[in-house]
Amino acid sequence: MSLPDEQDVLLGTLISVATDAARQAGAVLVECTRTGFRIEHKQIINLVTDADHQAEQRIIDVIHEAFPTHRVLAEERGLTEQPLSRYKWVIDPLDGTTNFAHGFPAYCVSIGVECDGRGIIGVIYDPTRDELFTAQIGQGARLNGVPISVSTTDHLDHALLVTGFAYDIRETPNNNLNHFVRFALKVQGLRRTGTAALDLCYVAAGRFDGFWEVKLNPWDMAAGVVILREAGGRVTDFAGNPHSIYGQQLVASNGPIHQSMLDVLQEDVSPS
Numbered sequence: 001m002s003l004p005d006e007q008d009v010l011l012g013t014l015i016s017v018a019t020d021a022a023r024q025a026g027a028v029l030v031e032c033t034r035t036g037f038r039i040e041h042k043q044i045i046n047l048v049t050d051a052d053h054q055a056e057q058r059i060i061d062v063i064h065e066a067f068p069t070h071r072v073l074a075e076e077r078g079l080t081e082q083p084l085s086r087y088k089w090v091i092d093p094l095d096g097t098t099n100f101a102h103g104f105p106a107y108c109v110s111i112g113v114e115c116d117g118r119g120i121i122g123v124i125y126d127p128t129r130d131e132l133f134t135a136q137i138g139q140g141a142r143l144n145g146v147p148i149s150v151s152t153t154d155h156l157d158h159a160l161l162v163t164g165f166a167y168d169i170r171e172t173p174n175n176n177l178n179h180f181v182r183f184a185l186k187v188q189g190l191r192r193t194g195t196a197a198l199d200l201c202y203v204a205a206g207r208f209d210g211f212w213e214v215k216l217n218p219w220d221m222a223a224g225v226v227i228l229r230e231a232g233g234r235v236t237d238f239a240g241n242p243h244s245i246y247g248q249q250l251v252a253s254n255g256p257i258h259q260s261m262l263d264v265l266q267e268d269v270s271p272s
């Protein structure tokens, strides 16, 4: 039996620190639902709560204790630059804030790690169902420790898809409603859960067959795309080009329906 090399040991440490941080942040969120929390408006329909800030602080504390030199990009705090580090943690402390604020139990903590710009770790924790999705590059994806994989659905007629809408939905015609209407007439079912990170996990676990969204942020996608790829899924932009979490478009699928999804998204050019 060979000993794990240095890279395997580091990946193992990264995923266990990310898991610890996600579970602790999940506990913070659940505690806030019990004790109450303040809600502020970033914009008219874009909320932030005390729980977002408290969970984010807990995650950053856990990361910095283990890896003080790593860079961190967190939704509420922004980027803490540590220019010498090859590692960047990309964090959404509460994905699904609108759901959370309304008491609708569909939200999660999302923590991804990049090395030299490449996603290598994804950890997403749903504290309401105690579901922990994890992946490390080359090692597959797991739900509560059990390997998961994407569905085999190969036609939109049989597909359950999911999407979401950005907070500027009222302000721009590039608001995804055109794509939503077209997909609604071509698929078996279409959902909007309000948490992009869990949408990616659910494609990875075969619960959804595909997911697309127009204007996501890096913290919505960083962990989920690692989990999806490791579960055998495919992720691109709307043109079928390689996906970047620093771009906004995302098409994530089980693979077999990917081209059909791209065809629908390319039926017209979205106004910008």
Ligand code: IPD
Pocket: 092, 094, 095, 096, 097, 098, 163, 164, 165, 166, 167, 193, 194, 195, 196, 197, 213, 215, 216, 220
């Ligand atoms: C939002 C959710 C939602 C998606 C939005 C995101 P937040 O993140 O992921 O599903 O449609 O585009 O901004 O604000 O709840 O962290």
Ligand code: CA
Pocket: 092, 094, 095, 096, 196, 219, 220
């Ligand atoms: Ca988010």
Ligand code: CA
Pocket: 052, 075, 092, 093, 094, 095, 096, 097
């Ligand atoms: Ca968030």
